[in-house]
Structure formats: C-alpha cells, structure tokens
Amino acid sequence: MTLQERIRSDIEERIRSGALRPGDRIPFEHELVAQYGCARATVSKALERLAHAGLIERRRKAGSFVAHPQVHAAVLAVPDLAQLIAARGERYGWALDTCRVVNRDPDIEVSGIPAPALLIEGVHFAGEQPFAIERRLIALDTVPVPRADTFEAEAPGSWLLHHVPWTDARHRIRAVSAGGPLARKLKLDAHAACLQVERWTWRTGRAVTFVRQTFPGDRYDLVAEFTPGG
Amino acid sequence: MTLQERIRSDIEERIRSGALRPGDRIPFEHELVAQYGCARATVSKALERLAHAGLIERRRKAGSFVAHPQVHAAVLAVPDLAQLIAARGERYGWALDTCRVVNRDPDIEVSGIPAPALLIEGVHFAGEQPFAIERRLIALDTVPVPRADTFEAEAPGSWLLHHVPWTDARHRIRAVSAGGPLARKLKLDAHAACLQVERWTWRTGRAVTFVRQTFPGDRYDLVAEFTPGG
DNA sequence: GATGCGGTTATGTCTAGACATATTAAAACC
DNA sequence: GGTTTTAATATGTCTAGACATAACCGCATC
Structure with missing residues (x-):
C-alpha cells in the first residue's frame, strides 16, 4: 500500500x-x-x-x-438487457415489430428527437416469456444510418452502445398500468403494474435517441447500490 | 481557470x-x-x-x-421527500400511524434488521393528497433510541439522516399493484400501478434501517441524470 | 454598532526534480 | 524457431520547496 x-x-x-x-x-x-x-x-x-x-x-x-452524509444519490445499474438475461441463465431473444422512418409521432413531440427519426418497436424475451416492450426513436441527423436489416437480429440498444458515442443521458422511472395493447404483448393482466424506464441520450447537445422500455412489475426490478465514496 | x-x-x-x-x-x-x-x-x-x-x-x-463509454450506471437522485414536495410548491405533511417495538414481522425476516426493531408506519402528504406510504424498521441495537414522540412530528427518514451516519445503502425499485388496504390509504383505484422503493441502509456492516415507500405511479417518478465523468 | 482594512493561516496550485513499477520490444540464448 | 533476459519507456508515487487565494480575526475607523 x-x-x-x-x-x-x-x-x-x-x-x-x-x-x-x-x-x-x-x-x-x-x-x-x-x-x-x-x-x-x-x-x-x-x-x-x-x-x-x-x-x-x-x-x-x-x-x-x-462531511454530513446525505442519501441523495445512488448509483443505478442500467445493464444491457441481453447480458442481464444471460446472467439469469435464460436465453435472450429480440423480436423486431416496427422499423421505419417517421416524421410525425407522439413521442417526437415530447422527446426532443428531431424529425425525421427512425422508429423502432420490438420485444425483448427471456426464454419464451416477453421481458420488456421497447419503443425507440433514433435521430437520423446524428446517427450514421444503419443498414435496413440491422435491427432484425440485434436490439438497437446494443447496436447504439457500440456504434454511437454519447455524452449525456437522463432516465425517468415510473409505474404504469399495462392497459390493453401492452398487456397483450407482455401476456399480462390488463391492470398489471409495469415498470417503465425512459431514457434520453445526447451527444454534445444533440439528441441521439429516446427509448421507452416497459417491464412487467413482477419480472424486473432495478437495484441501486450506494456507498458514499466507495 | x-x-x-x-x-x-x-x-x-x-x-x-x-x-x-x-x-x-x-x-x-x-x-x-x-x-x-x-x-x-x-x-x-x-x-x-x-x-x-x-x-x-x-x-x-x-x-x-x-475509454469506451458504457451506459452501465446512472446517478439516481433520491431526494428528501419533504424537500421534494416543498420544491413543487406544495405543503408537506407527515401522519404517523404506527410506532412500536416488534420482535416478529414479515419484513424482519427478509430485511436483515435484527429483532427487536422499531416499526414505523405513516403517510407522507403533498397538500391534502397522500403522496407516499412508508413502512420502516429501525434496528434498535444500532440506533440510539429516540424519544417516544420523535416521529409524531418528523418523518423518520429526515430524523435518521441527521442523527445516524451510514456507510452503505441499497435501493430496489419496482412496480406493484396497489391492492386493497394500500389503495385505500393512497386514495387510489385498487389496481392502480404504484412505484415501490425499498432502501436498506448499513453502518459498518450493521443494518441500520429498512424502508419501503410506495408512491402512486401517476404522482411520482424517479429521475436519474448521467454524464460520464461529469 | 457597522464597516472596511490588513495580517494570519490553511488549503490550492505549481515547479523541477527523483526513484519505483509495470509493460513492451528488442536482444541473447538454447 | 521458441524462450528467456534485458533495456527502454510511460506512468505512479513522492519530495521540498514556492507563490496564490480564500477566509477568518482583530483592529481601526466611521
């Protein structure tokens, strides 16, 4: 020492x-x-x-x-879903539903992603069970346009992580009721509680991507560890 | 500079x-x-x-x-509820329901808090609206026993923050359905989605407190900001 | 009492070196 | 050719100073 x-x-x-x-x-x-x-x-x-x-x-x-200790911040682990599911010993899967360029979209208005954007929708699977619904917008003016079939096999989160550097991110976490279409996709009861994680990512002030992931409340929980100065 | x-x-x-x-x-x-x-x-x-x-x-x-950037961790803000509500411009309130020493309790078995523990239950208010239900265990062998009426006026979280140093904390965040009794206390529909934050706090390896806070899903969301190296 | 001015003091930043240590690339050896 | 030794090198830690800066204290002044 x-x-x-x-x-x-x-x-x-x-x-x-x-x-x-x-x-x-x-x-x-x-x-x-x-x-x-x-x-x-x-x-x-x-x-x-x-x-x-x-x-x-x-x-x-x-x-x-x-210093006076304050429980004001914790380090929140945001694992790659593929890694997380593999770590649980289950087989990870990704099913692409939608992949198209959009100019108008409810999320475009609020997410700060400029039009035109690439809209991607899909489902993450753990074994046979749907594990999360993902809805994502990618800013086409900032991200080098991938090949049309890029997101058939690979979830966009993993691809972006390895291809697009970022400088800022913001997460919002809340609880929502599944509701009709969502419940069907996740194979849930219509008023099951779901954990919804929204993430905005920027690169030197320009929006890169916005993603909303919805997890069944009973199949996922976020864990944050914190040791001050640890 | x-x-x-x-x-x-x-x-x-x-x-x-x-x-x-x-x-x-x-x-x-x-x-x-x-x-x-x-x-x-x-x-x-x-x-x-x-x-x-x-x-x-x-x-x-x-x-x-x-370095290769990795979205693996974010700084999660866990504000003091009183401050948070005050910052929203609403009046903060705390109503104590239960404050007694327990030797057996469902949470004692899983939380790691040793018996006997102080069990505290109460409600945080924002204006007239219930904002969160809190259920807490405090380890009596580690925390200097407060006066019997300490938690009538002050929420235990604030009191602990100012009186008991801690060295480690762990958060678990998930979505749950309100269910019967909880829904009544929060004045919610029985299958409304709620955000549940559980926090364990230790001091040099000894459990200090365990708390479970349940928020109406539509009235609270956690926000985590992250800039790598920021 | 209130205000402003120095002096004191502890931290903040910096210099110009020294030796330690980990790692790589080249050289020597089998 | 393959292995071991050796030298070179960039970072890691440290020394013994120096001056800058912020903050506090007491004192003199208004």
Whole structure:
C-alpha cells in the first residue's frame, strides 16, 4: 500500500467507525505531515481523494471536516438487457415489430428527437416469456444510418452502445398500468403494474435517441447500490 | 481557470466532440508537458482527473487512451421527500400511524434488521393528497433510541439522516399493484400501478434501517441524470 | 454598532526534480 | 524457431520547496 493510500484509509476508517463524526475537524495538513513524516503533497492528495469521494469537506483557512452524509444519490445499474438475461441463465431473444422512418409521432413531440427519426418497436424475451416492450426513436441527423436489416437480429440498444458515442443521458422511472395493447404483448393482466424506464441520450447537445422500455412489475426490478465514496 | 483545468478541459472537449474516439491514444505526458510548458505533475493531475471520471484509461508504458463509454450506471437522485414536495410548491405533511417495538414481522425476516426493531408506519402528504406510504424498521441495537414522540412530528427518514451516519445503502425499485388496504390509504383505484422503493441502509456492516415507500405511479417518478465523468 | 482594512493561516496550485513499477520490444540464448 | 533476459519507456508515487487565494480575526475607523 502506498503512503498516500495509508493516510486515506486511516482517516476513512476513523470516519466510517464513527470515531470522527460529521462536522468534526480532521487534523490539519501540516499536522498529518508531521505525523507521517512525508511531504505535504502526499497528505494533500490523500485528502483530495477523500473530498472527491464526498467523505470530507475542505475549506481554506478553516481546515478539513467530516462531511454530513446525505442519501441523495445512488448509483443505478442500467445493464444491457441481453447480458442481464444471460446472467439469469435464460436465453435472450429480440423480436423486431416496427422499423421505419417517421416524421410525425407522439413521442417526437415530447422527446426532443428531431424529425425525421427512425422508429423502432420490438420485444425483448427471456426464454419464451416477453421481458420488456421497447419503443425507440433514433435521430437520423446524428446517427450514421444503419443498414435496413440491422435491427432484425440485434436490439438497437446494443447496436447504439457500440456504434454511437454519447455524452449525456437522463432516465425517468415510473409505474404504469399495462392497459390493453401492452398487456397483450407482455401476456399480462390488463391492470398489471409495469415498470417503465425512459431514457434520453445526447451527444454534445444533440439528441441521439429516446427509448421507452416497459417491464412487467413482477419480472424486473432495478437495484441501486450506494456507498458514499466507495 | 487553472492550467490543470485547461489541460483537462482541452482533452475532454476533444473526446466529447468525437475528435478523439474510444481507443485512441491521447498525447504522452511528456508531449503535453512540452505543449503547455508546465511540470509533469500538472499534466499528470489533469489526466488523473480524466481517468477518475472514466473518460480515459491510463496504462504504464503504453500511454493514456480514450475509454469506451458504457451506459452501465446512472446517478439516481433520491431526494428528501419533504424537500421534494416543498420544491413543487406544495405543503408537506407527515401522519404517523404506527410506532412500536416488534420482535416478529414479515419484513424482519427478509430485511436483515435484527429483532427487536422499531416499526414505523405513516403517510407522507403533498397538500391534502397522500403522496407516499412508508413502512420502516429501525434496528434498535444500532440506533440510539429516540424519544417516544420523535416521529409524531418528523418523518423518520429526515430524523435518521441527521442523527445516524451510514456507510452503505441499497435501493430496489419496482412496480406493484396497489391492492386493497394500500389503495385505500393512497386514495387510489385498487389496481392502480404504484412505484415501490425499498432502501436498506448499513453502518459498518450493521443494518441500520429498512424502508419501503410506495408512491402512486401517476404522482411520482424517479429521475436519474448521467454524464460520464461529469 | 457597522464597516472596511490588513495580517494570519490553511488549503490550492505549481515547479523541477527523483526513484519505483509495470509493460513492451528488442536482444541473447538454447 | 521458441524462450528467456534485458533495456527502454510511460506512468505512479513522492519530495521540498514556492507563490496564490480564500477566509477568518482583530483592529481601526466611521
């Protein structure tokens, strides 16, 4: 372990154990320099990592303080569906329903994807069971137009991930009732609860794609793990 | 802007614009040193931040390379309900239903909270409308026992956030049908879809609290923003 | 009391080196 | 030819300073 790592983990341990409580001041850099017998840059780098991880807050003149933890953010895993289903030991499948260029579409109005856009609809399968309905718009002015049969075999999410770089994404997660057509496609009761994930993706300010995935509520749940600074 | 910031943003811009593509090698540190006329530590710090942000990958002897972006994680905002509702311009309210010590409970078996635990049930209000049902277990061996009337006025989430440090959290998000009792409390149709967020919180390996919050699907949705390295 | 001015102080950034370490490519050897 | 050794090289860590900057404190002034 490097010296910098040791300083960092020493302080982190004292915070996680509760010996140092939120708001407490941790030793000044020059005190840690004396304690560990090293250069200030080494101490400073250790503190910088703790600050970056959100465990401490550094203030000029005042010193460094243990941060007040806040459950405000969690890291949400957004796995590739194919990988996720394979990891469950089931066979992944993708069935393309629709793939055409559209100029007018309800989602075009609200998603920010400019017309004309490529509209793709299809179903993800886990074994024989439908696992998710997908409805996607792809901005044709930003994405290099794929071959007509590209999305017959490969789900557009996987293809985009490997072919189109992106810089920003936004997710919206909510619960909806299946309703008629959706329920039929997912082989569900008409008022079954479904988890709906919408994702907008941009590349340097230009909309790339918008996708709405609808999962049966009893077959999928999102899990987010969070360790502050972990 | 500091020099280090400038170096970082120059390279970041070239990556985000697509001038540098995933897998491309970025200039060696000594080349950047020559280009900017600064010390290697300054260049190295700029690259370290890019690497920490996941935009580049550094390999000894080989150099630094633009990382392959992956939509695998997003930052999920989990706001304090009181703040969230206040931000919407509505009046926040909390109504306590149950607050007692339990030794046996369906959730105790699965949540990892050891018995005896404090069971709290209540409703969050936005104006006159019920906004969420909450059912919570608090580990009495880890949390300093609050006064009996603590949770009459303040929701336990807010109280815990300010009084009990935590080190790990896990969220599970899914869609459920309201069902009978839940639907009555939330004033919903019996088969309305609801978003259910479950959160486990630990402190250095010991379970602190488990909470299940159920939101009407049409009144709440989670939003996660993500910029790689942002 | 309120306001503005320095002085002090801790962190923020930076320099110009040094040695360590991981990795690759070339060279030497079997 | 195939394997091992060796040298070259880019990053990783570190030192011992320097000056910049923000923030706080006390003091003098209004």
